[in-house]
Amino acid sequence: MKKELTIEAIQLLKRLIATPSFSKEEGNTAELIAQFLIKHGVAIHRDLHNVWAFNKYYDSNKPTILLNSHHDTVRPNKDYTRDPFQAEIIDGKLYGLGSNDAGGCLVSLLATFVYFYEQKELRYNICLAATAEEEISGTEGLESVIPKLGTLDFAIVGEPTQMHLAVAERGLMVLDCVAKGRSGHAARNEGENAILNAIEDIAWFSTYQFPKVSEEFGPIKMSVTMIQAGTQHNVVPASCDFVVDVRVTDAYTNEEVLEIVKQQVSCEVNARSTRLKPSSIAKDHPVVQAGIQLGRATYGSPTTSDQALLDIPSLKCGPGDSARSHTADEFVYVSEIEEGISLYIEMLNQIVK
Missing domain, CATH: 3.40.630.10 (Zn peptidases)
Known part of the structure; x- marks a missing residue:
């Protein structure tokens, strides 16, 4: 047969x-x-x-x-x-x-x-x-x-x-992040540059190590893959959008990783989906x-x-x-x-x- x-x-x-x-x-x-x-x-x-x-x-x-x-x-x-x-x-x-x-x-x-x-x-x-x-x-x-x-x-x-x-x-989460600032004229000491605020969080994504490490995969990998800010050269941007690709290991659930991220960064963070576990x-x-x-x-x-x-x-x-x-x-x-x-x-x- x-x-x-x-x-x-x-x-x-x-x-x-x-x-x-x-x-x-x-x-x-x-x-x-x-x-x-x-x-x-x-x-x-x-x-x-x-x-x-x-x-x-x-x-x-x-x-x-x-x-x-x-x-x-x-x-x-x-x-x-x-x-x-x-x-x-x-x-x-x-x-x-x-x-x-x-x-x-x-x-x-x-x-x-x-x-x-x-x-x-x-x-x-x-x-x-x-x-x-x-x-x-x-x-x-x-x-x-x-x-x-x-x-x-x-x-x-x-x-x-x-x-x-x-x-x-591995699971997959894509995070949409928004760092906030305050607009102002680039030639004057005005505004709060959202790009500079974003840099602090981007540095965190690049260096943070989750405590639990997967036996099969090692650490979770987070990569900032897209960024967008500003409308013209002489305006301090009030917001900076960036995207993070997160490859989640079996050491965590997607929801656990998302909660840790939100606790650690100052930008707004929204997961496009947590369904790919x-x-x-x-x-x-x-x-x-x-x-x-x-x-x-x-x-x-x-x-x-x-x-x-x-x-x-x-x-x-x-x-x-x-x-x-x-x-x-x-x-x-x-x-x-x-x-x-x-x-x-x-x-x-x-x-x-």
Whole structure:
């Protein structure tokens, strides 16, 4: 069964590649995913461009594992030398937009879900969610589906990690800051220069070290990336706007970091959003231990995924290589998909049986 599912998964990935699925335009790939599952007798649920399902013998008294990956893609960049929608296997590489990020992961999780779908007396329920809008951190993808899935105990999020175990992922906050002053004529000793006030806070952002340091990532990183002030050369500016990019580690929540910042600086601080949270899973968690026993390494992932939307322990793991994501002439090795399906099944077998 595993061999047949692997062949079908690769064929499905070819069809997905050939079907444009830019973020917010994933309706056709959602249909392909739905038909794949229906073909295997799976009772599916759909909303917007999201497809999800539960194992056949779902038991509300049992804990539930979420298997999640996305089927939207970025737009192809100008450096492509191949047709991004032409799925071709050459020298063991399956080329095409979304093949690596995250098509290989998605079809591997779909095959894994089907493998377990009709099995009885599992210790865990298994929920599959193939979701939209990951590439734009949209609100109509996984975020809109989570309330419909019931209680979830932990998740495997399919992103290209070479099937190693990303046990932590940085969160992201963008802070809009406004330093205040008082306008005046630049030639006279008038006004209070908001730029000078901003410099004091910018220096703090550049040097402050949060007390708690992540085992996986080290310290939180804050970078001032944009600044705007003044209207003309002879007017002391009354305000100075600047933007701070904050990469939050699993040592803090976004809300905790925001509160510390507000206590330490004199400028006004507003977070555009706190929804892209840092995430982690304990190294002694059964799914992590299962992966370690299969020879997989643990690490902290610097990239952001739909894992940031989950409030449960979550492991990022999947076939492919993150370094290939969003690159021209994107590809995934067929052997990576074959290995991915086998390893997903072996990991889950250690947990659900």
